[in-house]
Amino acid sequence: MYRTHTCGELRLDKKGSTVTLAGWIQRKRELGGMTFIDLRDRYGITQLVFNEKTPESVSQNLKTLGREFVIQVIGTVDERSSKNKNIPTGEIEINVKKLKILNSSLTPPFTIEENSDGGDDLRMKYRYLDLRRTPVKNNLLLRSKMSHLIRNYLIEQNFAEIETPDLMKSTPEGARDFVVPSRLNPGQFYALPQSPQIFKQLLMIAGFDRYFQIARCFRDEDLRADRQPEFTQIDCEMSFVEQEDILELFEGLIKHLFKDIKNLSLNDFPRLPYYDAMDLYGSDKPDIRFGMKIHEMTKFLKGKNFKIFDESEYIGGICAEGCGNYSRKQLNQLTDYVKRPQIGAKGLVYLKYNADGTFKSSVDKFYTTEDLKKWAEIFGAKAGDLILVLCGKKSKTQIQLGTLRLEIASKMKLTDNNIYKPLWVIDFPQFEWDQENNRWHAMHHPFTAPKDEDLPLLDTDPGKVRANAYDLVINGVEVGGGSLRIFHQDLQAKMFKVLGFTKESAEEQFGFLMNAFKYGAPPHAGIAFGLDRLVSMFAGLDSIRDVIAFPKNNAGRDMMNDAPSSISDIQLEELNIKVNLPKD
Numbered sequence: 001m002y003r004t005h006t007c008g009e010l011r012l013d014k015k016g017s018t019v020t021l022a023g024w025i026q027r028k029r030e031l032g033g034m035t036f037i038d039l040r041d042r043y044g045i046t047q048l049v050f051n052e053k054t055p056e057s058v059s060q061n062l063k064t065l066g067r068e069f070v071i072q073v074i075g076t077v078d079e080r081s082s083k084n085k086n087i088p089t090g091e092i093e094i095n096v097k098k099l100k101i102l103n104s105s106l107t108p109p110f111t112i113e114e115n116s117d118g119g120d121d122l123r124m125k126y127r128y129l130d131l132r133r134t135p136v137k138n139n140l141l142l143r144s145k146m147s148h149l150i151r152n153y154l155i156e157q158n159f160a161e162i163e164t165p166d167l168m169k170s171t172p173e174g175a176r177d178f179v180v181p182s183r184l185n186p187g188q189f190y191a192l193p194q195s196p197q198i199f200k201q202l203l204m205i206a207g208f209d210r211y212f213q214i215a216r217c218f219r220d221e222d223l224r225a226d227r228q229p230e231f232t233q234i235d236c237e238m239s240f241v242e243q244e245d246i247l248e249l250f251e252g253l254i255k256h257l258f259k260d261i262k263n264l265s266l267n268d269f270p271r272l273p274y275y276d277a278m279d280l281y282g283s284d285k286p287d288i289r290f291g292m293k294i295h296e297m298t299k300f301l302k303g304k305n306f307k308i309f310d311e312s313e314y315i316g317g318i319c320a321e322g323c324g325n326y327s328r329k330q331l332n333q334l335t336d337y338v339k340r341p342q343i344g345a346k347g348l349v350y351l352k353y354n355a356d357g358t359f360k361s362s363v364d365k366f367y368t369t370e371d372l373k374k375w376a377e378i379f380g381a382k383a384g385d386l387i388l389v390l391c392g393k394k395s396k397t398q399i400q401l402g403t404l405r406l407e408i409a410s411k412m413k414l415t416d417n418n419i420y421k422p423l424w425v426i427d428f429p430q431f432e433w434d435q436e437n438n439r440w441h442a443m444h445h446p447f448t449a450p451k452d453e454d455l456p457l458l459d460t461d462p463g464k465v466r467a468n469a470y471d472l473v474i475n476g477v478e479v480g481g482g483s484l485r486i487f488h489q490d491l492q493a494k495m496f497k498v499l500g501f502t503k504e505s506a507e508e509q510f511g512f513l514m515n516a517f518k519y520g521a522p523p524h525a526g527i528a529f530g531l532d533r534l535v536s537m538f539a540g541l542d543s544i545r546d547v548i549a550f551p552k553n554n555a556g557r558d559m560m561n562d563a564p565s566s567i568s569d570i571q572l573e574e575l576n577i578k579v580n581l582p583k584d
């Protein structure tokens with residue numbers, strides 16, 4: 001037997017017994033003729049002690065031992081004289097009688113402890129060493145536990161776990177496909193799935209009724225912070241259901257996770273139609289841990305000869321509680337913030353409700369004191385508050401206000417990471433206008449069913465069509481989304497038409513799906529959750545990278561094995577691929 005116990009297991013009740021442990025040397029300390037070793041494995045750390053009673057054969061080997069050596073020891077469990085309250089095994093230590101070196105180790109390039117001295121790149125290059133560190137290891141164990149809970153919950157609800165192909169047909173789903181050349185079919189390519197969307201719908205047509213899969217998805221997008229080219233979805237689909245059934249069942253799943261992992265009983269999730277979310281929060285993924293809702297001021301502020309307001313389609317603002325004492329400098333900083341190209345506001349108007357009850361605004365000369373007072377009333381402002389106002393095109397200005405709202409909330413420290421406020425955002429628009437290509441885009445995807453009552457608008461005013469689509473948002477992060485699906489061939493064909501497909505291109509790309517719809521497709525609907533996001537939220541992390549065992553860096557590279565890399569000329573030839581790289 002390699003070991004009788006793990007390094008996280010022994011307590012005082014085993015005092016006096018002989019045990020065998022195996023693990024890595026985290027630290028070795030010499031102290032007045034005694035040597036202490038912290039022995040680590042996945043389960044914890046146990047202190048080993050070597051002293052004058054240690055057999056000569058063992059102490060001889062002590063000198064050679066270094067950090068990250070793998071050893072096996074046999075010894076007796078002793079009570080420690082000075083106990084370590086910080087670790088569960090802190091009351092005992094092992095008095096070593098036998099020692100076997102199972103493997104040596106080079107000195108690791110960074111310290112493998114709770115806090116490491118290694119920079120990001122170094123830790124990515126030696127990811128297998130970083131994964132030995134407790135916080136990183138715990139993230140993956142949390143992920144494993146969550147996957148397990150999710151599986152159990154869904155299986156209990158009669159879902160069947162079914163795998164779908166990774167090598168599939170390239171179909172546009174919003175992002176760019178990763179493609180794989182086919183050797184046997186020269187000049188032809190598979191695509192890696194952006195999601196198993198079409199397959200799960202085909203499984204409903206096949207009659208599986210309830211499907212799920214913890215599925216790897218691939219999207220070849222320009223990398224932004226917190227994006228990975230491959231990521232994992234909890235992908236689900238159900239037949240003979242309405243939106244209500246889906247929201248209820250999956251709200252149950254999320255509540256189950258919070259109860260089991262965080263011992264939190266969440267209240268029922270509020271539901272907010274998309275346009276209300278935009279009106280009130282300037283975002284389709286609002287953070288509702290705090291209020292600071294947007295108030296529209298268009299009617300009230302227009303017509304007072306302030307040209308910029310008078311010429312604006314929309315005027316709106318937020319009230320930052322207790323920020324009435326912001327200095328000129330702070331207000332200038334906020335103005336610069338909203339004028340940054342990423343946000344794009346033209347300027348920022350403020351109204352200070354001073355502590356003494358007077359008002360001061362940046363547009364005083366256009367409004368009477370009475371006006372300013374009313375203005376403050378609309379926001380429910382109190383003395384000491386600061387109202388910030390933006391104007392311009394409605395949808396753009398709302399988004400700018402939403403961004404400003406988050407900025408102020410972060411300055412005011414209103415976002416407590418131990419509080420979780422989920423909500424469903426529902427009734428998304430079916431389409432968004434793609435300015436660049438001069439055509440409509442499906443906001444969710446082309447298989448989403450429009451609201452029955454909006455069907456006539458498909459011909460007359462597509463921009464007004466609402467979809468049966470829903471997102472689950474927690475603390476301003478979209479963790480899942482889905483929709484009721486189109487299940488009639490003629491409506492699907494029409495949808496492709498509105499999206500600018502010719503009959504031939506729709507047939508070429510999606511003919512198999514539309515054909516399948518002709519063989520008794522049941523009403524169906526589904527949802528997918530981002531597992532990486534969900535786990536990082538539960539782990540209290542900002543980035544999904546730390547909950548992925550072997551992530552890519554911001555340039556999409558695997559720093560450890562240096563992928564992507566070139567392939568040999570022979571491989572290229574077999575694949576019928578000619579590479580013309582510019583010479584530098």
Ligand code: ASP
Nearest residue numbers: 195197482483526527528
């Ligand atoms: N396939 C969709 C997505 O990846 C989710 C769904 O509609 O079920 O966003």
